[in-house]
Amino acid sequence: MPHDPYKALYIHIPFCVKRCGYCDFCTSAVAKDSPVMDEYVEDLVMQIRRKSKEGELGAIETVYIGGGTPSHLGLSRLSSLLYALSLSMHLTPEVECTMEANPESLTERMVRDIWAMGVNRLSIGVQSFDDEVLAILGRAHSARDAVAAVQMAKERFENVSVDLMAGIPGQTAESFVASVRTAIDLGVKHVSVYPLAIEPGTPFDKAILKGWMEEPDEDVEADMMEMAGRILEEAGFHRYEVANYALPGFESRHNSSYWSGVPYLGLGRSATTMTQNAQRRMRVCDGQVTDDLNPAQMRAEDLMLAMRMARGVTEAQVEEAARLLPAAPSAFAQLEELGLVVCEEGRFKPTERGWLCGNELYGRILDLAP
């Protein structure tokens, strides 16, 4: 269908050193010399060239190479990928280009070379700086590796992010707080904090069903998330999205595009592409249509996604949405009564409770569309 230009590009790398016990992402453990990774990168390079020829990469403003573990590809394959990108689109410094890396596979040389080839933001999958917690998670790196990886990254990258996880069985509040403080002390500019989610079919799910592992306690998770917020805010970070904190100017533009109705192109296995025009929004993953929205549903989804962001939506946007969603103004007034949103300076913003009860908040907004 004729569509608005893609503004964001996501490239999925579905390989890891080993599988972590909680993970249900599309990824598999492969040896670092596996020909499977060579073939996959060759195929990605062809897809990038094809999309460039079709004129789909001309308006891309952010690139995100995620996984899986992109750093597990090793430098030679990453070089092929980044070289193809640099020939196929304007990979200028204005384009935010993020790559995910894990401590066990990031090297000094990789840091230097990917930076020279246009990556300007590095997101490091740390989860915890506590060896006992890392062992429970089944991670392939130690706390020392994680500290070393952040220090290495900072040699070249100004914009370094780490992921941390809360509510892991066996993780104490002290351990979690120490990890948040370590991230701050290491000088990262962005921190993503997630509560552990038990996904069906994962080793963690099976261990809980068999009684070998305790189920994460939602209250403990909520307390830890709140502690993280307090500590990060004291250090100058602000929570710009439900799970993301940044120092001013270091908010992830790529992630923000997912929450602001920006069309994105996904390349690689299980990467979603969102294509849209004024009449229709479609999401396609591995050749399957996963969403096909009409204008009213699009508008409801835009309002819902915007409420993941601290800035929320303006009263004027809600009024405007009422042309397609007549119940929108009364629904936002009701959300305010429920304490899920607050109206400040002409904007409806999610409250802490709204973020904690996200399913209720987002569900009520999505229900606005027939």
Ligand code: SF4
């Ligand atoms: S490293 Fe990340 S993507 Fe890979 S198995 Fe662990 S959690 Fe999943």
